[in-house]
Amino acid sequence: MDALMIVDIQNDFTPGGSLAVPQGDEIIPVVNELQKSFELVIATQDWHPREHKSFASNHPGKKPFETTTLQGLEQILWPDHCVQGTTGAEFHAGLHLNKVEAIFRKGMDTEIDSYSGFYDNGHKKSTGLAGYLRERKVKNVYICGLAADFCVFYTAKDALKEGFGTYMIEDATRAIDPAGFLKAKEEIKALGGKVIMSSDI
Ligand code: VGL
Numbered sequence: 039m040d041a042l043m044i045v046d047i048q049n050d051f052t053p054g055g056s057l058a059v060p061q062g063d064e065i066i067p068v069v070n071e072l073q074k075s076f077e078l079v080i081a082t083q084d085w086h087p088r089e090h091k092s093f094a095s096n097h098p099g100k101k102p103f104e105t106t107t108l109q110g111l112e113q114i115l116w117p118d119h120c121v122q123g124t125t126g127a128e129f130h131a132g133l134h135l136n137k138v139e140a141i142f143r144k145g146m147d148t149e150i151d152s153y154s155g156f157y158d159n160g161h162k163k164s165t166g167l168a169g170y171l172r173e174r175k176v177k178n179v180y181i182c183g184l185a186a187d188f189c190v191f192y193t194a195k196d197a198l199k200e201g202f203g204t205y206m207i208e209d210a211t212r213a214i215d216p217a218g219f220l221k222a223k224e225e226i227k228a229l230g231g232k233v234i235m236s237s238d239i
């Protein structure tokens with residue numbers, strides 16, 4: 039069984055949002071079309087409390103995109119984004135959700151960030167996603183969404199670590215930083231993942 043994983047296609051990550059990924063909305067028609075080819079579609083949703091320590095606003099004197107240390111890990115400080123219950127945290131209105139069977143939320147612990155849909159950045163707590171996929175007999179995961187160099191990348195790395203055949207769909211993702219995306223692609227390929235186009239499916 040193959041699963042499509044749609045990462046964080048939320049208002050705050052699309053143009054007009056507080057942490058907008060350039061051209062992030064351009065992937066939505068591609069992702070909607072892709073869903074038709076998959077028996078199982080799941081999504082992740084960045085879902086932060088307002089007090090989340092990944093927000094620069096919760097570190098007096100710090101500005102967005104500066105860094106700090108959280109639980110021993112280097113942390114980029116982000117603009118407030120995807121605050122639980124706000125419009126920014128909702129899925130983009132153009133994204134089709136009828137085929138999405140399960141939504142895995144992440145980033146709820148104020149003390150640590152959570153880029154991957156599988157684990158927090160310290161690999162301390164699981165979302166249960168790997169177990170869910172195994173129970174659904176999933177062997178391969180096809181990952182799309184936002185942002186290519188953060189949540190898509192970390193989700194792909196954990197998928198590989200969990201033993202899933204892992205495909206990143208290049209034209210169904212966009213990056214915050216294009217240079218970071220090039221590095222992410224190389225790392226995924228080096229770990230045994232594949233970077234493909236939606237036309238390959
Ligand atoms: C993301 C930064 C902070 C993402 C989430 O979805 O890629 N990036 N939180």
Ligand code: ZN
Nearest residue numbers: 084119120145
């Ligand atoms: Zn976040």
